[in-house]
Amino acid sequence: MNINIFTELGRYILMLKEMFSRPENLKMYWKEFMHQCVEIGIRSLGIVVIISVFMGAVSALQTAYQLVSPLIPLSTIAQIVRDTVILEFSPTLVCIVLAGVVGSKIAGELGNMRVSEQIDALEIMGINTRTYLILPKILAAMVTIPMLVVISAVLGILGGKLAAVATGIVSTSQFNKGLFQYFKPFNVVFALVKAYVFSFLIASISSYYGYYVNGGALEIGRASTKSVVVSCVMILLMDYVLSSILL
Amino acid sequence: MIEVKGLKKGFSGKTVINGVDAKFEPGKCNLIIGSSGSGKTVLMKCLVGLFEPDSGEICYSGQDFTGMTKEDRKMLRQQIGMLFQGSALFDSMTVEQNIMFPLDMFTHDNYSKKLLRVNQVLERVNLKDVNKKFPAEISGGMKKRVGIARAIVLNPKYLFCDEPNSGLDPQTAILIDKLIKEITLEYNITTLVNTHDMNSVMEIGDHIIYMYQGIKEWEGSNKEIIFSKNKLLNDFIFASEFLQDAKDMRQLEMRGKIDNNRNMDELLK
Numbered sequence A: 001m002n003i004n005i006f007t008e009l010g011r012y013i014l015m016l017k018e019m020f021s022r023p024e025n026l027k028m029y030w031k032e033f034m035h036q037c038v039e040i041g042i043r044s045l046g047i048v049v050i051i052s053v054f055m056g057a058v059s060a061l062q063t064a065y066q067l068v069s070p071l072i073p074l075s076t077i078a079q080i081v082r083d084t085v086i087l088e089f090s091p092t093l094v095c096i097v098l099a100g101v102v103g104s105k106i107a108g109e110l111g112n113m114r115v116s117e118q119i120d121a122l123e124i125m126g127i128n129t130r131t132y133l134i135l136p137k138i139l140a141a142m143v144t145i146p147m148l149v150v151i152s153a154v155l156g157i158l159g160g161k162l163a164a165v166a167t168g169i170v171s172t173s174q175f176n177k178g179l180f181q182y183f184k185p186f187n188v189v190f191a192l193v194k195a196y197v198f199s200f201l202i203a204s205i206s207s208y209y210g211y212y213v214n215g216g217a218l219e220i221g222r223a224s225t226k227s228v229v230v231s232c233v234m235i236l237l238m239d240y241v242l243s244s245i246l247l
Numbered sequence B: 001m002i003e004v005k006g007l008k009k010g011f012s013g014k015t016v017i018n019g020v021d022a023k024f025e026p027g028k029c030n031l032i033i034g035s036s037g038s039g040k041t042v043l044m045k046c047l048v049g050l051f052e053p054d055s056g057e058i059c060y061s062g063q064d065f066t067g068m069t070k071e072d073r074k075m076l077r078q079q080i081g082m083l084f085q086g087s088a089l090f091d092s093m094t095v096e097q098n099i100m101f102p103l104d105m106f107t108h109d110n111y112s113k114k115l116l117r118v119n120q121v122l123e124r125v126n127l128k129d130v131n132k133k134f135p136a137e138i139s140g141g142m143k144k145r146v147g148i149a150r151a152i153v154l155n156p157k158y159l160f161c162d163e164p165n166s167g168l169d170p171q172t173a174i175l176i177d178k179l180i181k182e183i184t185l186e187y188n189i190t191t192l193v194n195t196h197d198m199n200s201v202m203e204i205g206d207h208i209i210y211m212y213q214g215i216k217e218w219e220g221s222n223k224e225i226i227f228s229k230n231k232l233l234n235d236f237i238f239a240s241e242f243l244q245d246a247k248d249m250r251q252l253e254m255r256g257k258i259d260n261n262r263n264m265d266e267l268l269k
Helices: A002-018 A026-040 A042-066 A075-115 A118-125 A129-166 A172-180 A186-211 A217-246 B040-048 B070-077 B095-106 B111-124 B140-152 B170-187 B198-204 B231-237 B241-254 B261-268
Strands: B002-011 B014-024 B029-033 B055-060 B080-083 B158-162 B190-195 B207-212 B215-220
Touching: A002 A129, A002 A186, A026 A042, A026 A129, A026 B095, A042 A075, A042 A129, A075 A118, A075 A129, A075 A172, A075 A186, A075 A217, A118 A129, A118 B070, A118 B080, A118 B095, A129 A172, A129 A186, A186 A217, B002 B040, B014 B040, B014 B207, B014 B215, B029 B040, B029 B170, B029 B198, B040 B158, B040 B190, B080 B140, B095 B111, B095 B140, B111 B140, B140 B158, B140 B170, B158 B170, B170 B190, B170 B198, B190 B198, B207 B231, B215 B231
Parallel strands: B029 B190, B029 B207, B080 B158, B158 B190
Antiparallel strands: B002 B014, B002 B055, B207 B215
16 A cells, blocks of 8 residues: 555656656647646636635625624624635635546546547657646646636635625625735735645646556546545645645 | 567566567568467557567667667657557547647648648548548548548658557458558558458558567468468468368469469359
């Protein structure tokens, strides 16, 4: 079991190392990068919008439910919603959802290419398949996922405001007042650091499991599931590590 | 020319290729035949560099492929075309994009020049009006032809075909065989075909290698195979009574005992 973990880790590191080689044709790599930006970023926008708005709204309602003391001003609800959304919900929860959406897609796509010998066909043409297939996915994820996290944070806060105001828990002015109170810009930096790390993990782990699929259709499904599980565990682990280091 | 010297390859301690020596000449259809598990696919994958051999030498026109740097291999691979068993066309691309892909990657030609070349090779493999179709929208035989078109679009010196007839009806299989033979002669390519198909052996096998348990058991041409006394080869090639009869008939024909169709008719009477 231990040997397997180390073998897989070694192969993962080698894959990342071999990913960096001179592109055969920069134009084609750019095209592939842009294609991946659309696949990973634009196509995930819908689910990110939905979960972010509801996440913010639920967070506002549950915070209001727990703040029963009359000594605590109602504007605190906005502060709590803002900080939980920026610090945890948007970077971590969104990335866990994206690990499922994007990760399984990447693993499935590469797994299918491996099983149907499309990767071998590229290799024989003289193309470094790790550079051509994996690097654009990782770069695209690292460009688009932090953007999605920022969009998610904005929508989460708006969702919280909408829910809190619509249910009459706080007024718009109270919510706005709380939103700007004791705001630490570093929290945004922390969220972005997490988003970059998590996006790298999602794209690289799912690429690894997809690229090294061995067998048939059943193995592609297994690789997708494994990539999602491992990505989620690694996201949670790194979430703890980054929180303990940076906060 | 491709030259193989003492090639060995094993997996997890099990030897799959055991010291194969062979020469594959240009302008000839070189066939590798053998039963499942005899090592022919592994041999082909070693030749194109998808597997690293444990020992031995592979030389492409005198250049040692096994000792080449990654960059040199990349350059050489641009002279290699390969047709895969399942065609290995890129699902997300149209037929035109599939064939244009190597041109996009390795040339700086403009779109119209590349399109002209794509249409040339499509015409060469007898395909029309399929440019904008996706691989899922065309038949198995057409996929193979698109695979061949993609393999020859960069004018390769070497063409590898891994079981080109698998999954095809006999008529289409013959067409694919003929196409491979014609392309080999036309472009003077060194062609290697990995096959189980006895029709291919008899029709296009200029040079045949029979693999048995990782060893080159027999080598010769499709004319010599008829008179071979090698029991293992005969058991493999002429496995059915029908094929055995066909062999006997071909032997008679080649020895001049059956000269033409009239004699054949008389014999049948």
